[in-house]
Amino acid sequence: MLKLRVVSIVTVLVVLVSCGSKEKEVMSENNLMANDKKSRKEVVYQVFTRLFGNTNTTNKPWGTIEENGVGKFNDFTDKALAEIKDLGVTHIWYTGVPHHDVITDYTKYGISNDDPDVVKGRAGSPYAVKDYYNVNPDLAENPAARLQEFEALIKRTHKAGLKLIIDIVPNHVARNYKSISKPEGITDFGETDDKAVVYSVNNNFYYNPGEAFKVPNWQNGYLPLGGEKNPLSDGKFEENPSKWTGNGSRLSQPEPNDWYETVKINYGVSPDGKHDFDPLPEGFDMKDYKAHFDFWKDKTVPDSWDKFKDIALFWTEKSVDGFRYDMAEMVPVEFWSYMNSAIKMNNPDAFLLAEVYNPSLYRDYIRKGKMDYLYDKVQLYDTLKHVIQGYGKTDNIPPIQEDLKDIEHHMLHFLENHDEQRIASPEFAGNAQKAKPAMVVSATISTSPTLIYFGQELGEPGAEDLGFGDPSRTSIFDYGSVQTINRWVNNKQFDGGQSTAEELNLRDFYKRLLNVTISSEALMGAYKDLHEYNKAHTKFYTAKQLAYARWNTNEKLIVISNFDADYGAEINLKLPVTLIKTWQLEPGDYQVEDLLYKEFRSLLKVSENQGVVKITLKPLESFILKLQ
Structure with a gap:
């Protein structure tokens, strides 16, 4: 009734x-009738790579890789990729691919151990990259051939009719960054730095000369690895002189809430804010990437610019179709003009997505920085979340579209990603069904791409307490598995054979909706x-x-x-x-x-x-x- x-x-x-x-x-x-607008909507499926195919359901807090298991590149079989594509997906974002710090011993493969005092969780933060020229050894059946296994995944992804995206994190790297895989002629971050000064334009890091790094004073009962004994977990990490921390903290002993596991990259911005690089000329915000590329050809740029450009082109040449840039607004927009124009010269169709949260910066990072897409987080996502939760008004949505009408195509829409609470968690809505109308609005209100986070289509609540990560968000720092995904994976059958009827009904809704969006002309x-x-x-x-x-x-x-x-x-x-x-x-x-x-x-x-x-x-x- x-x-x-x-x-x-x-x-x-x-x-x-x-x-x-x-x-x-x-x-x-x-x-917005932009010349570079696609003919159909795009849909990005973000998947946390090491969690997708892990069918181990132990989920012990602070569990080891042996106890809790880990997913592999090989779990993305032809069948799995076909099912993801049939969901209505055009791009897959493999999160956590570059080699980042982990607390698993791979020394027999020539990989140094990582210190728990500067690693978040046991599986490590995917945004504390240790070696940009290789991939996370956890994800390979044979860690010695980990890069070859990822290259095979690239081929399978393309065979399935999907394009793929990986992360690049130009604002910071792991405190112990050291590439053992870098091509000939490439030097490591910090390898040629003058460590006797706080700042030099071609230093990759900022330093506190005469001060050694100290591990944070842990609070609220927190201890690395949950207090488990480890030879390297001794409250010390050798770094002298100390470097500035990734979030900009200049303290030689960062606070526990700082990004203490990372160090800030220097892009030629002095401590007093002076820019030691050429500014873009007036009117360059309206010029295309070719003009930007030509502008930088005869310019001398800071060393860090070249290092990250080389990294991006390394992966572009391996047929990676695009990048998601972490905390892009913490890096000068001129650098993005330099790197993104170089990427576009190699692949004009590259998908370049940036994490930018300050609306006053949107147009500069799109027009000057040559970003394709930015998160529409602080406007549309936050507003939709409030409406879903029952205390927000839809009156606030039309003004957002009016405010962004000149750049609406470039504002990627989402209701979940790895940073946000799961819709079905009690802290968000407590019921994935409540997001259905918001999902339709998110997917149809503009010409922008739509992003969904793996498990969102199944109503994943993100309830597990796996150690470092907090429930309500699926942990990106710990070994574990995602229960709704496990049931859908069904012992690697990828057919939903163990999913509940409610999960399958929700996935059917997402499949119907997303396929309508990618086939509709009107939505562009x-x-x-x-x-x-x-x-x-x-x-x-x-x-x-x-x-x-x-x-x-x-x-x-x-x-x-x-x-x-x-x-x-x-x-x-x-x-x-x-x-x-x-x-x-x-x-x-x-x-x-x-x-x-x-x-x-x-x-x-x-x-x-x-x-x-x-x-x-x-x-x-x-x-x-x-x-x-």
Whole structure:
């Protein structure tokens, strides 16, 4: 029995309207018709590589690799990759691939042991990279051939029709960075530094001459490895002179909440903020990557710039299709112009995604830094999270689209990633179903790519306490496994054979939605807000609703979203006359049919003054309707 509460309704509706060949499209002023815009939406599947194929369910806090197990590159079989692609995915982001510090002994492979006093967790932080010219030995069946195993995964990924992304972390490296795999002619970070000075333009690090590094004073009962004895866990780490820490701390003894396991990279920015490199000329924000590449060709740049450019090109030449850049806003935008233009000269289609959280920097990092995409975290994600949790208003969403209308294509959307709480965790929503309307909004409101985090499609709650990492987020620091993924992997059958019915139903929703987004032309077209119009002209339209239109010449979409988890309703959604005229719809009735589940039909009734479509909604229900 449908429970109705007329005063509080939200659902998700997408109406697809086809037009005759003679109709001419009139794009809204909010639409960004960028020359570099893709013809279809892109969907990124972020997967924490060492957790994906690990079927060991022990999950002991601070457990060793032998106790808790670890996933491997080889777990991404042809079958596994085909299933990920069929979910509606175009790109896969293999997180944790570059060789970072770990507390597992690989000395027989020529790899030095890492000190627990400067390693987070037992499996280590993927953002404390130790050797950029090789990959995490944990991920290989044969650590001696770990790079070859990853190269084979690159080939399998491409064979599956997917492109792949890995991390590069230019702001910082592991305190004990040392590459044993670097190509001939490459020097290590810090190898030629003048350590007698705090700063020199071609030093890779910043130093505190005359001061030795000290391990943080641990607080709240924390001890490395949970207090387990280890020959290297002695409260000491040899580093003299001490280096500045990755988050910018200049203390020789960092605080426990500092990024103490990493050291800050020097990009030619002196301690007083002076930039010892050429600025980009006025107007270069509007020039393409080729012009940026030409600008830097005859310039002398700081040594760190060249080191990271060489790293990026090393992986580009191995057919890696793009990079996710950690904490990009902590690195000068001119460096990004230098490196990204070099990458694009090698691969114009490279997918370059950056973690930037300051909206005042967005346009510079896109236009000057030549980033393809930035996280839309502090605006759309944070707002959607509040709405999902029940205390935010959808009124706050249209202004975000208005604010970002000139760069909306470049703002990647997500509801989960490795830094954020799992939707199903009690700290977020406690129920993955509550994110359904938000997921539709996230995936359809703009031309930007969509990112989902592995297990999100199965309602993963991230509840395990594995040691260093906190529950509510799947730990990136510890050995362990992800229970919803384990059930779907089903002893490497990758068929959901052990998944619950609820998990499979949720995955089916994501699969239907994502495949619609990557096949729709309209979602790469124009956008018009319908929220304010319906608030003013539609009875019972509230701040729990959100409506907007998306269209191009061949497809017309209307999206209306419902975040009410308790009540459904019947609503007459109204389209203003301006939109009817833009779409050149003649008065009459247009039948619409749901594309997601193909169980709902209604009529779009068009008059001279407006269009109206009547819908019967269940709580959190979603429709994608196509004009017949």
